[in-house]
Amino acid sequence: MTKIGIVGQGYVGLPLAVAFASEGFNVTGFDIDVSRVSQLNSGISPIEDIESQDLNELIIQGNYLASSRPTDISDCNVVIIAVPTPLNRLREPDLSFVIAASEMIGEVLTQDSLIINESTSFPGTLRDVIAPTVTKKSLPGVEHTFAVSPERVDPGNLIWKISNTPRLIAGLTQDATLMTRKLYGQICENIIEVSRPEVAEAAKLFENTFRQVNIALVNEFATIMNALEIPTNEVLDAANTKPYGFMKFSPGLGVGGHCIPVDPSYLAFVASKAGVQPRFIELANEVNLHMPAAIVGIVKAENGGSLKGKSILICGVSYKPNIADTRETPARVLITELEAEGATVAWHDPVVESWNGQNSVSLDQTKYDATIITLHHGIFDYQAILNSSDYVFDCLGRIAGTHTL
Ligand SMILES: NC(=O)c1ccc[n+]([C@@H]2O[C@H](COP(=O)([O-])OP(=O)(O)OC[C@H]3O[C@@H](n4cnc5c(N)ncnc54)[C@H](O)[C@@H]3O)[C@@H](O)[C@H]2O)c1
Numbered sequence: 447m448t449k450i451g452i453v454g455q456g457y458v459g460l461p462l463a464v465a466f467a468s469e470g471f472n473v474t475g476f477d478i479d480v481s482r483v484s485q486l487n488s489g490i491s492p493i494e495d496i497e498s499q500d501l502n503e504l505i506i507q508g509n510y511l512a513s514s515r516p517t518d519i520s521d522c523n524v525v526i527i528a529v530p531t532p533l534n535r536l537r538e539p540d541l542s543f544v545i546a547a548s549e550m551i552g553e554v555l556t557q558d559s560l561i562i563n564e565s566t567s568f569p570g571t572l573r574d575v576i577a578p579t580v581t582k583k584s585l586p587g588v589e590h591t592f593a594v595s596p597e598r599v600d601p602g603n604l605i606w607k608i609s610n611t612p613r614l615i616a617g618l619t620q621d622a623t624l625m626t627r628k629l630y631g632q633i634c635e636n637i638i639e640v641s642r643p644e645v646a647e648a649a650k651l652f653e654n655t656f657r658q659v660n661i662a663l664v665n666e667f668a669t670i671m672n673a674l675e676i677p678t679n680e681v682l683d684a685a686n687t688k689p690y691g692f693m694k695f696s697p698g699l700g701v702g703g704h705c706i707p708v709d710p711s712y713l714a715f716v717a718s719k720a721g722v723q724p725r726f727i728e729l730a731n732e733v734n735l736h737m738p739a740a741i742v743g744i745v746k747a748e749n750g751g752s753l754k755g756k757s758i759l760i761c762g763v764s765y766k767p768n769i770a771d772t773r774e775t776p777a778r779v780l781i782t783e784l785e786a787e788g789a790t791v792a793w794h795d796p797v798v799e800s801w802n803g804q805n806s807v808s809l810d811q812t813k814y815d816a817t818i819i820t821l822h823h824g825i826f827d828y829q830a831i832l833n834s835s836d837y838v839f840d841c842l843g844r845i846a847g848t849h850t851l
Contacts, residue, residue, distance in 0.1 A: 448629070451476055451519030452526045453547045455486060455512060457493055457704070457771070458564055458597045459528030464496055465608045465633040467509035474519050475512040486512035494769055495601055520554040524629060527551070527563045527576070528597065532708060539568060539712050541575060548576045552583025552590075560625050561590050564597040566709050568651065568716040569644035573618060593617035593626040594643040596650035602769045612636040614646040654709035655727060660695045661706070662730035665737050668697035668851040672744060678851050679843045697851050699820045699841045700737040700776030702765025707734070707774045738780040741818070741851070745839050746787060748849060749816055754788035756815035759807070759834050763795045767821050770798050777820050778802075789815075794831075797823050809834055819845065 448471055452463045455477040467473040477483050485492055489502035504510035511518070519525060529543040544565055551561060561580055563572050572594045580590055595615045600606055613634045617623035627637050640646050664682070671678040678697060686694040701707045710731065714724035746753050763777040764770055772778075781791050792807045792814070799806050809830035817835040819826075822844060832838055832847070843850030 447472060448524060449522045450474070450524045450526065451522035451551075452528055453477075453519070453551065454528035454530070454543075454565070455479075455482060456528065456530070457495075457601050458599055459526070460486070460491070460493055461495055461599060461608055462526065462528060462564065462597070462633075463510060464500060464504060467504040467507075468500075469632045470509065471632070472508075473504075473510050474522065475510065476514070476516070476519050477512065478514060480514050483512040483514045493601065495599075516550050516554045519551075520556050522555070522559060523557070524560045524562065524625075525551050525555065527561070527565050529565055530704065531565045531567050531712070532704070533711055537711050539715050541567065541571070544571065544576065545579055548579035549583050552580040555588060555590065556585065558589050558591070560593065560622060560629070562593045562595055562626060562629075564595055566596055566650055566654075566705065566712070567647060568712045569647040570716070571647060572643040577618060591617065591619055591622035591625065592643075593622040594646050595626060595630060596646055598650070598653070601771065602766060608633055610635055612638055614638050614640055614649055616640045616643045616646045618643060648713075651709050651713040654705050655713055655730075657695075658701060658706050658710045658734065659726050659730045660693070661698075661701055662733040664695040664697045665700070665740075666733050669740050672851050677843075696842060698737070698776075699741060699780060700734045702773065702775040702777075703771055704773050707731070734776075735779065738776055739783050741839070741841060742780065742783040742787060744851070745816055745818065745837075745849075748839075749837060752787075753784060753816075756789045758784050758789045758791050759814040759817040760784075760791060760793040760820060761795070761817060761826065761831050762820040762823060763793050763801055763806075764798050764821070764823075768797060768824050772798060772801050780818070780820065795823070796825050819848070 450466050450471050451474045452459045453476045455475040463473045463475040489498055489505055491498045491501045527547050529547045532540050534540040563576055572592055577592045595613055598611050613630055615626045615637055617626055630637050668678040682694055685692055710727045714727045717724040763775055764772050765775040784791050794809060795806045814835040816837045819840040838848045840848040840850050
């Protein structure tokens with residue numbers, strides 16, 4: 447019987463563990479975060495896409511167990527890596543989590559296994575980093591096979607799930623590819639085999655770079671429309687009536703999360719190493735990172751040219767609607783920019799509740815000098831938000847009667 451160990455039980459690893467466990471596989475969800483492991487084993491899901499009730503049932507059936515003990519995955523035939531791949535202080539790839547996970551996997555596995563990487567990284571990570579690291583630590587006589595299957599999950603997406611999102615796969619050997627195809631065929635409807643792992647790794651980076659660059663383009667376009675006093679969203683809707691050759695992106699406060707602000711820098715890193723200057727990526731980063739300052743500039747201009755001493759309410763501090771993830775959230779830069787202008791900032795986010803050592807303020811009778819809506823959580827009370835100030839700026843321009851780009 448196939449026993450699967452999934453290393454990392456976050457936004458990627460947990461839904462994957464639940465998908466395999468629901469198909470009857472025996473899954474161990476390994477994570478170094480002890481409090482997360484005990485929360486999971488109590489049947490409480492820490493992420494929005496997994497219902498606690500579903501997790502509980504899998505635990506009761508004996509198909510899922512979370513663990514912080516490396517030896518609990520030592521007899522797994524398949525081990526999947528789903529750990530963070532952030533940027534370091536120089537905004538370069540930080541593979542320390544992947545390397546730590548690979549060393550641990552090599553040390554504990556007592557039999558030949560299939561090791562699959564789902565963490566996003568640059569082309570060559572499986573071949574040049576993961577496989578040699580695992581192999582170096584492996585017990586004598588144990589020989590693993592390796593494959594990659596970059597995760598494409600979009601937390602909070604109600605249409606595209608693990609089961610119906612096409613999945614790229616490639617092994618370092620033909621055997622690894624075949625085994626990976628068979629395995630993911632149990633939980634995915636559409637498996638796409640590519641010729642080698644580097645193709646899958648690069649495709650994942652390009653998918654998110656495509657989004658980053660197009661978001662930057664529409665953000666820049668929105669600031670141009672604002673300066674020309676032409677309604678951006680109406681222009682975009684008009685352009686979107688073209689049935690071919692156009693794909694609509696929406697402007698906003700910037701980009702956040704573990705993917706769009708991060709993955710393109712993985713591509714930029716290998717580009718620079720190969721002697722190619724990644725100009726689009728650098729420019730897109732610059733434009734997106736500038737959006738909070740651009741929006742503060744507009745809010746300031748529309749409020750008498752100064753925000754000094756003004757009270758400002760931010761509605762939404764996570765990076766995407768209906769998700770509590772605040773990693774790389776552009777709301778952080780927005781707050782810094784507002785405070786640099788001398789404003790006093792409070793934030794309201796009933797999805798996040800607590801962040802940055804502060805709690806979400808409730809929408810009572812308090813009146814602010816200005817309110818900025820950064821995104822649209824389904825549970826927002828829009829009437830209360832509109833009542834919170836006489837000046838409400840909606841970064842997405844969805845609420846009638848608000849100011850926008
Ligand atoms: N979040 C997304 O929407 C998304 C989508 C596609 C791909 N990805 C990629 O998937 C990977 C994981 O992202 P995520 O969002 O699930 O991260 P996450 O932070 O939600 O989860 C990662 C988990 O790994 C654990 N961990 C860290 N080091 C570990 C180790 N050595 N051993 C075991 N567990 C360890 C952490 O405690 C955490 O619980 C990243 O490479 C990311 O770029 C993320």
